[in-house]
Amino acid sequence: MSTRKRYxxxxxxxxxxxxxDLARVGTEPWTGVRNYQARNFMRQMQVGDGVLFYHSNxxxxxxxGIAEVATxxxxxxxxxxxxxxxxxxxxxxxxxxxxxxxxxYVRTLSxxxxxxxxxxxxxxxxxxxxxxxxxxxxxxxxxTAAQWKRLLALE
DNA sequence: GCCAACGTTGGC
DNA sequence: GCCAACGTTGGC
Numbered sequence: 001m002s003t004r005k006r007y008x009x010x011x012x013x014x015x016x017x018x019x020x021d022l023a024r025v026g027t028e029p030w031t032g033v034r035n036y037q038a039r040n041f042m043r044q045m046q047v048g049d050g051v052l053f054y055h056s057n058x059x060x061x062x063x064x065g066i067a068e069v070a071t072x073x074x075x076x077x078x079x080x081x082x083x084x085x086x087x088x089x090x091x092x093x094x095x096x097x098x099x100x101x102x103x104x105y106v107r108t109l110s111x112x113x114x115x116x117x118x119x120x121x122x123x124x125x126x127x128x129x130x131x132x133x134x135x136x137x138x139x140x141x142x143x144t145a146a147q148w149k150r151l152l153a154l155e
Numbered sequence: 156g157c158c159a160a161c162g163t164t165g166g167c
Numbered sequence: 168g169c170c171a172a173c174g175t176t177g178g179c
Binding site: 035036037134135136137 | 171172173174
């Protein structure tokens with residue numbers, strides 16, 4: 001497979017796991033994604049890809065930091081753990097359903113880029129950008145190099 | 156294969 | 168806490 005660096009945006013609820021948590025632990029397996037589209041994007045990730053770390057379900061939703069993909073996709077262990085809230089009884093070791101990647105901390109933004117500010121640049125970013133598309137709840141999505149640059153220029 | 160019911164996401 | 172939008176499940 002090829003290899004040009006690609007870019008992604010990944011959402012997390014900060015009460016669950018924030019950019020500060022990632023800064024503390026360094027690298028974290030991105031457990032719990034149970035949406036096929038999001039899973040498929042993680043399967044496309046390659047080590048070194050850039051990740052915008054987005055805080056959802058919080059007072060000021062927006063991009064709070066930068067991370068990078070630290071491993072290729074592999075089966076999410078929580079799907080096999082009966083006691084996990086991410087347990088999936090239909091998943092087996094032979095046929096896992098859910099994959100994840102490990103994500104490594106890069107840096108925290110000097111100031112968060114709030115969602116409503118991002119919306120203000122919808123035209124430049126492209127109306128189809130899933131983050132600002134109405135009704136879209138995708139938690140892992142691709143970001144083009146141009147979008148990456150435009151978003152970080154707002155920092 | 157349709158679609159109602161249900162659960163979840165996530166902004167507000 | 169509310170609720171719109173969406174995805175999944177399961178009855179038929």
